Amino acid sequence: MRYLVDTGFELREHEDLDIFLRAAPTRAVLELLASKWTMLVLVALGDGRPMRFNELRRRLEGVTQKMLTQTLRALERDGLLTRTVYPTVPPRVEYRLTALGGGLGKLLTAVTDWSREHVAEMRAARAAFEERAAHQPQGVGTAP
Amino acid sequence: MRYLVDTGFELREHEDLDIFLRAAPTRAVLELLASKWTMLVLVALGDGRPMRFNELRRRLEGVTQKMLTQTLRALERDGLLTRTVYPTVPPRVEYRLTALGGGLGKLLTAVTDWSREHVAEMRAARAAFEERAAHQPQGVGTAP
DNA sequence: CAGTATCCTCCAAGATACTG
DNA sequence: CAGTATCTTGGAGGATACTG
Numbered sequence: 327m328r329y330l331v332d333t334g335f336e337l338r339e340h341e342d343l344d345i346f347l348r349a350a351p352t353r354a355v356l357e358l359l360a361s362k363w364t365m366l367v368l369v370a371l372g373d374g375r376p377m378r379f380n381e382l383r384r385r386l387e388g389v390t391q392k393m394l395t396q397t398l399r400a401l402e403r404d405g406l407l408t409r410t411v412y413p414t415v416p417p418r419v420e421y422r423l424t425a426l427g428g429g430l431g432k433l434l435t436a437v438t439d440w441s442r443e444h445v446a447e448m449r450a451a452r453a454a455f456e457e458r459a460a461h462q463p464q465g466v467g468t469a470p
Numbered sequence: 471m472r473y474l475v476d477t478g479f480e481l482r483e484h485e486d487l488d489i490f491l492r493a494a495p496t497r498a499v500l501e502l503l504a505s506k507w508t509m510l511v512l513v514a515l516g517d518g519r520p521m522r523f524n525e526l527r528r529r530l531e532g533v534t535q536k537m538l539t540q541t542l543r544a545l546e547r548d549g550l551l552t553r554t555v556y557p558t559v560p561p562r563v564e565y566r567l568t569a570l571g572g573g574l575g576k577l578l579t580a581v582t583d584w585s586r587e588h589v590a591e592m593r594a595a596r597a598a599f600e601e602r603a604a605h606q607p608q609g610v611g612t613a614p
Numbered sequence: 615c616a617g618t619a620t621c622c623t624c625c626a627a628g629a630t631a632c633t634g
Numbered sequence: 635c636a637g638t639a640t641c642t643t644g645g646a647g648g649a650t651a652c653t654g
Contacts, residue, residue, distance in 0.1 A: 343586045346510060348532040351593065355585035360504050362627070366490060379636050388492040390628060395637065405595025416635040417634085426591055433584055437577050441499035442487045447570055449495065451549025506647075523616050534648060539617065560615040561654085 355430075358404065363389055363397045365434050368423070371407060372431035376422035406430060502548065507533055507541045509578050512567070515551065516575035520566035550574060 345352045358364055366386050371377060377385070383394055398421060401407045406427030412418040423431055489496045502508055510530050515521060521529070527538055542565060545551045550571030556562040567575055 343589070345582045345585065346514065346529050346531055351589045352582065352585040354592070355581075355589065356506075356509055359509070359581070360506055362501075362504055365500055365503070370490065383636095385490050387490055391637070392629090392639095393627060396627090403596055403599045404592045405599070406592075411636095417637085419636060426588060426595070429588070430581075430584060433577070433581050437499075437503070437574075437581070438489045438496065440574060440577055441489065441496040444570060444573070445487070445495045445499065448498070448548045448550075451570070452547055455547045455549075527616095535617070536619095536649090537647060540647090555616095561617085563616060 354404075358400065359434075361397060361400070363393055364401065365438070367394075367397055367401060368406070368427065368431045368434050369438050371421060371423045371427070372435045374423065374428065376410075376420040379419050379421070382421065401427065498548075502544065503578075505541060505544070507537055508545065509582070511538075511541055511545060512550070512571065512575045512578050513582050515565060515567045515571070516579045518567065518572065520554075520564040523563050523565070526565065545571065 342350055343352060344350055345356070347353075363386060366389075367382065370382060370385050379394070379398075382398075383389060383391070386394065389397075398407070398409065402409050402421075405424055407421050407423050410420045410422070412420070486494055487496060488494055489500070491497075507530060510533075511526065514526060514529050523538070523542075526542075527533060527535070530538065533541075542551070542553065546553050549568055551565050551567050554564045554566070556564070
């Protein structure tokens with residue numbers, strides 16, 4: 327099976343934690359977040375309540391089984407959530423953030439909250455930008 | 471010219487701000503962040519100091535001219551940063567976060583700070599996961 | 615210096631079918 | 635219910651060359 331974000335960390339000892347460097351292990355986090363569904367999963371589980379597979383599936387409108395599974399496995403692998411299988415019939419599987427995942431979840435929830443609060447401003451900015459682009463096709467404003 | 475993340479917002483009035491819905495305009499923010507270089511640009515400019523094009527280029531190790539340009543244009547379009555051209559020879563162009571971009575930058579800086587602080591834990595978790603996978607190829611832990 | 619303009623590659627993500 | 639297994643594809647991202 328393959329996982330998302332396979333930047334298998336290679337540095338050790340005095341490794342560079344500058345996020346701007348190509349090989350920085352911290353870029354693994356950025357790549358994880360670059361995956362389309364990761365943020366939504368972390369935010370969905372952010373309140374600490376465990377969720378079942380199909381419960382998550384219904385919550386994240388548009389996610390496919392495959393992508394949800396891949397995303398969950400990637401997060402499990404990195405220790406951000408746990409997967410618990412209850413051997414009942416039918417099977418029941420619960421996903422729950424770890425303490426580690428909870429910390430990141432809080433930060434990402436702040437980001438999604440920010441989105442809700444500022445999406446109108448962004449849309450206005452976009453409209454203004456397209457307006458300008460339409461009127462000055464060469465398109466660059468100059469400074470005084 | 472084409473831009474990253476062209477989810478041209480279509481809803482209006484009572485639009486749904488639930489980030490989990492497919493058409494939620496807030497997903498535009500998530501898609502913006504899903505772009506490989508967006509976070510790094512916002513964090514690099516996060517302290518409020520303007521930066522020139524090649525200065526950013528050097529800072530973000532591995533970014534190509536094309537991707538940096540695209541990323542900056544996308545952020546400018548959404549009102550997160552401003553682009554100022556000083557008509558000198560050679561040309562000088564400065565990028566600076568707007569108040570809007572500054573707010574998002576703060577949140578993303580918190581995320582990159584978190585990465586630096588917890589990357590070791592994530593690596594340990596990953597090693598443990600692979601170890602387990604190697605020993606139990608069928609691979610599922612069951613609950614008590 | 616700060617970009618455009620092309621061409622090309624690769625893989626994240628989707629669609630679909632099957633299963634313990 | 636909660637997955638796995640394949641096949642396919644759009645487009646993000648990279649490489650390279652050229653320019654005001």
